[in-house]
Amino acid sequence: MKAALQIEITFEQILALIKSLPKKERIKLSKELEREIIDSKLSKLLETFKTDELSLETIDAEVEKVRQDIYDEQKR
Template identity: 65%
Template sequence: MKTPLQIDVTFEQILALVKQLPQQQKIKLSKELEKEAIDSTLTRLLKTFKTDALDMQTITEEVERVRQEMYDKKKP
């Protein structure tokens, strides 16, 4: 059975380790961190906009209303 290793390190220690990495690994690490940030931002946005108040019928009615307005504006 493997036990996860947990150690206390400071940000400065991690930064010092990252600075020792080869350029290619720094780029890879940067991309992974960016992906994680994007995922958490997207998750937060989805939670913010999640609602049970909208159903497909409401959406369809709104789309048709907007389409009609656009059509009416094009009429001479």
């Protein structure tokens, strides 16, 4: 059986706790928060572009067109 403890903690208390951590732990926490923000933004971006209107053939055709444009540009 697990018991859950719920406490209210202010931002200032959290900040004080973070500042009391060793530098390595603060860096680790910072990277973890950054990763979480990036994941959240990426999820929102992917959701924005989610559509059933594009087929794999349409995507492939567009990729090939861009590749050809790049190739033609390099030949100049």
